[in-house]
Amino acid sequence: MAYRLSDDEVDLPGFFDDLVRCETRLYNALNDRLRERHGIVTSQFEFLRFLRDHPGARVADLAAEFAIGVGATSKSADRLEKQGWITRQPNPSDRRSSLLALTDDGSRLLAAAEKTFTEGLAALIADTLDDASGAAAVRAMSKLRSALERNRVGTPTG
Numbered sequence: 001m002a003y004r005l006s007d008d009e010v011d012l013p014g015f016f017d018d019l020v021r022c023e024t025r026l027y028n029a030l031n032d033r034l035r036e037r038h039g040i041v042t043s044q045f046e047f048l049r050f051l052r053d054h055p056g057a058r059v060a061d062l063a064a065e066f067a068i069g070v071g072a073t074s075k076s077a078d079r080l081e082k083q084g085w086i087t088r089q090p091n092p093s094d095r096r097s098s099l100l101a102l103t104d105d106g107s108r109l110l111a112a113a114e115k116t117f118t119e120g121l122a123a124l125i126a127d128t129l130d131d132a133s134g135a136a137a138v139r140a141m142s143k144l145r146s147a148l149e150r151n152r153v154g155t156p157t158g
Helices: 012-038 042-053 059-066 070-082 104-125 131-150
Strands: 086-090 098-102
Touching: 012 042, 012 104, 042 059, 042 070, 042 098, 042 104, 059 070, 059 098, 070 086, 098 104
Parallel strands: none
Antiparallel strands: 086 098
16 A cells, blocks of 8 residues: 655555546545535546636646646536536637636635635644654655646647
8 A cells, every 4th residue: 555665775666546436536535525515526526626716717727737638628627617607718828729717606605615625634644644744745746746737747639
């Protein structure tokens, strides 16, 4: 389960397994809470949060942020728009794309869901990560993510 350090070598396959399984279990648990309390799933929550924090974002911006294809991102945006949580507005600098914006309903939903998300995440990790180990984990993940994104590792083609 946990990766091992021996002679200063990290069991990278073990680390990978732990990283992916933790992410999957946390994502699924938060997904269940968000669906039960707000009728949305984690990916929708993340899209809404991104749009709140990045006014004037395009589908391509969402795709780049979440490392998913533009087609899948566009379909997800279509679903959010159909629910009345986002709108598409003409992009004055590029007629081929639209700017995405939260609606008032989307903003209200996000505010309520964010409380559920934050409390749920805290409850899921509180018994495992104290302040020191939590801070170390945050720094390590941030450093790894920055390196992967800087080098465009895992970016979908198309």
